[in-house]
Amino acid sequence: xxxxxxxxxxxxxxxxxxxxxxxxxxxxxxxxxxxxxxxxxxxxxxxxxxxxxxxxxxxxxxxxxxxxxxxxxxxxxxxxxxxxxxxxxxxxxxxxxxxxxxxxxxxxxxxxxxxxxxxxxxxxxxxxxxxxxxxxxxxxxxxxxxxxxxxxxxxxxxxxxxxxxxxxxxxxxxxxxxxxxxxxxxxxxxxxxxxxxxxxxxxxxxxxxxxxxxxxxxxx
Amino acid sequence: xxxxxxxxxxxxxxxxxxxxxxxxxxxxxxxxxxxxxxxxxxxxxxxxxxxxxxxxxxxxxxxxxxxxxxxxxxxxxxxxxxxxxxxxxxxxxxxxxxxxxxxxxxxxxxxxxxxxxxxxxxxxxxxxxxxxxxxxxxxxxxxxxxxxxxxxxxxxxxxxxxxxxxxxxxxxxxxxxxxxxxxxxxxxxxxxxxxxxxxxxxxxxxxxxxxxxxxxxxxxxxxxxxxxxxxxxxxxxxx
Amino acid sequence: xxxxxxxxxxxxxxxxxxxxxxxxxxxxxxxxxxxxxxxxxxxxxxxxxxxxxxxxxxxxxxxxxxxxxxxxxxxxxxxxxxxxxxxxxxxxxxxxxxxxxxxxxxxxxxxxxxxxxxxxxxxxxxxxxxxxxxxxxxxxxxxxxxxxxxxxxxxxxxxxxxxxxxxxxxxxxxxxxxxxxxxxxxxxxxxxxxxxxxxxxxxxx
Numbered sequence: 062x063x064x065x066x067x068x069x070x071x072x073x074x075x076x077x078x079x080x081x082x083x084x085x086x087x088x089x090x091x092x093x094x095x096x097x098x099x100x101x102x103x104x105x106x107x108x109x110x111x112x113x114x115x116x117x118x119x120x121x122x123x124x125x126x127x128x129x130x131x132x133x134x135x136x137x138x139x140x141x142x143x144x145x146x147x148x149x150x151x152x153x154x155x156x157x158x159x160x161x162x163x164x165x166x167x168x169x170x171x172x173x174x175x176x177x178x179x180x181x182x183x184x185x186x187x188x189x190x191x192x193x194x195x196x197x198x199x200x201x202x203x204x205x206x207x208x209x210x211x212x213x214x215x216x217x218x219x220x221x222x223x224x225x226x227x228x229x230x231x232x233x234x235x236x237x238x239x240x241x242x243x244x245x246x247x248x249x250x251x252x253x254x255x256x257x258x259x260x261x262x263x264x265x266x267x268x269x270x271x272x273x274x275x276x277x278x279x280x281x
Numbered sequence: 282x283x284x285x286x287x288x289x290x291x292x293x294x295x296x297x298x299x300x301x302x303x304x305x306x307x308x309x310x311x312x313x314x315x316x317x318x319x320x321x322x323x324x325x326x327x328x329x330x331x332x333x334x335x336x337x338x339x340x341x342x343x344x345x346x347x348x349x350x351x352x353x354x355x356x357x358x359x360x361x362x363x364x365x366x367x368x369x370x371x372x373x374x375x376x377x378x379x380x381x382x383x384x385x386x387x388x389x390x391x392x393x394x395x396x397x398x399x400x401x402x403x404x405x406x407x408x409x410x411x412x413x414x415x416x417x418x419x420x421x422x423x424x425x426x427x428x429x430x431x432x433x434x435x436x437x438x439x440x441x442x443x444x445x446x447x448x449x450x451x452x453x454x455x456x457x458x459x460x461x462x463x464x465x466x467x468x469x470x471x472x473x474x475x476x477x478x479x480x481x482x483x484x485x486x487x488x489x490x491x492x493x494x495x496x497x498x499x500x501x502x503x504x505x506x507x508x509x510x511x512x513x514x515x516x517x518x519x520x
Numbered sequence: 521x522x523x524x525x526x527x528x529x530x531x532x533x534x535x536x537x538x539x540x541x542x543x544x545x546x547x548x549x550x551x552x553x554x555x556x557x558x559x560x561x562x563x564x565x566x567x568x569x570x571x572x573x574x575x576x577x578x579x580x581x582x583x584x585x586x587x588x589x590x591x592x593x594x595x596x597x598x599x600x601x602x603x604x605x606x607x608x609x610x611x612x613x614x615x616x617x618x619x620x621x622x623x624x625x626x627x628x629x630x631x632x633x634x635x636x637x638x639x640x641x642x643x644x645x646x647x648x649x650x651x652x653x654x655x656x657x658x659x660x661x662x663x664x665x666x667x668x669x670x671x672x673x674x675x676x677x678x679x680x681x682x683x684x685x686x687x688x689x690x691x692x693x694x695x696x697x698x699x700x701x702x703x704x705x706x707x708x709x710x711x712x713x714x715x716x717x718x719x720x721x722x723x724x725x
Binding site: 062063066067070073074077078136137138139141142143144145146147148149280281 | 613
């Protein structure tokens with residue numbers, strides 16, 4: 062009940078200001094397009110680096126929208142209403158992260174294969190790219206959600222957020238990108254995808270509690 | 282556990298550390314002197330690596346101790362979050378920079394070692410990369426700890442980060458090892474295990490102990506400073 | 521006079537190692553309005569936040585109908601309506617949407633009749649479909665108060681409810697508070713201005 066209300070509220074807020082999401086997706090496209098321009102149009106090289114570039118860009122793009130995730134509620138006082146809701150704060154944290162994933166991770170998973178095609182990835186790799194982003198980005202939203210909650214009210218919160226998020230995101234990045242490379246070299250990608258799924262589940266099982274703890278101490 | 286609760290009181294802790302520290306410093310200095318002489322002078326050069334192997338006497342202990350330091354940070358964080366021990370917060374503040382320094386020493390010695398071995402200062406070796414990430418975790422902890430106007434908020438935020446980070450350390454290690462075997466199947470810097478010669482192993486253990494003593498001594502001294510600093514802040518706020 | 525519903529005994533809070541207040545004890549009965557007064561920094565907001573369990577007290581007990589409220593936080597939260605010094609409104613949502621979402625976040629279905637009557641009590645009927653970011657500070661405060669009035673909570677915790685309100689709006693607040701109390705509700709307000717029919721509790725030295 063409360064979970065759905067909060068999830069839908071956040072989606073509605075994004076719907077009222079679609080520009081915020083559009084900027085994140087545009088950043089993703091622009092950042093990835095810079096690589097062929099910087100490295101040169103040689104298609105073998107581009108296809109080889111595509112997996113890493115697209116995953117790293119997806120990580121940066123989902124981080125870009127994170128600093129407002131809880132900060133907006135913190136600044137207008139709506140966070141107090143979440144802290145005082147008569148249902149677990151862990152669910153509220155999960156609802157916020159799910160909404161964040163719905164407006165960044167999900168569109169990125171849809172958008173990435175289009176750019177991957179421009180990098181010269183084959184069809185099978187494109188499919189795996191979309192799959193890994195679909196499975197891996199929830200973990201990015203949760204890790205980012207924790208960093209966003211921890212930096213509420215901190216000085217220089219933007220740069221701090223990046224410093225906190227990046228080391229924690231490394232496993233997701235490694236298995237996401239290596240799944241695509243494994244496909245390209247003809248190995249199976251299922252092992253990588255399974256580990257990626259396991260990472261997302263571990264995040265799902267632990268991080269809502271940590272985010273809730275961080276939000277509570279921000280409310281004190 | 283009882284001892285921990287007893288020491289949780291900052292004033293009692295201060296009396297305890299003031300009694301222990303002079304002796305601890307002497308033992309640490311002696312242990313370090315013996316360890317360095319043993320490792321740098323007495324121990325024989327490696328038949329393959331020659332004298333460069335002596336970097337190991339700093340590199341390996343700082344690696345293990347910076348890892349252990351992060352676990353200590355997580356344990357202090359958990360005790361702050363669960364029991365709200367005021368001393369745990371101050372001790373975490375004292376521990377993080379020491380651990381970060383150890384991680385930095387591990388990285389620097391690793392890259393100095395890499396120069397004669399690989400011909401370059403940095404190689405994306407599994408161990409160096411995971412310690413680089415551990416160093417970043419430390420930096421994040423230090424930065425978050427000091428990012429608030431209210432120091433207690435910084436303490437609690439950093440405590441949550443330390444606990445989550447400690448859960449992630451093995452996952453990061455596993456993923457970096459995986460990534461490394463995927464891209465470069467053989468690592469040159471394989472130290473440890475049964476292959477190492479006892480004439481090198483014993484000074485290595487000794488240095489491990491000496492550097493652990495140094496870690497403890499530095500944490501105790503810095504904790505005393507943090508206690509004084511916090512008292513001063515409170516006094517300023519009230520006066 | 522009914523018996524005390526809310527009992528606070530020996531409550532103490534600390535912030536940044538500094539004592540904010542110590543050994544606070546008071547009771548509030550059904551239909552009562554308690555006005556917390558005191559200098560800036562005397563701990564009015566901290567006391568309200570402690571009552572809402574947002575700030576953990578270092579000592580003391582808060583009881584509702586004889587039960588420790590910390591034993592069942594969720595049940596306690598269903599009885600509370602909270603107005604902080606920030607309005608807690610989303611600028612991109614309309615006034616009516618904001619109140620409806622606050623009701624749903626409290627785990628209740630949105631009650632449109634209740635929302636309409638709360639909005640009209642604060643003379644906001646004409647503004648109910650305007651995005652909150654287009655309203656003035658006083659109008660936003662009135663929307664936040666309408667949210668409290670539409671909350672169905674028995675204890676209202678209000679931090680400076682009269683802030684930014686003009687004469688008619690203050691009168692509306694007094695009427696809404698009187699109706700809440702007549703229905704047996706309680707309210708605790710941190711305030712500098714006098715509130716009609718309030719019992720005063722002074723904080724600080």
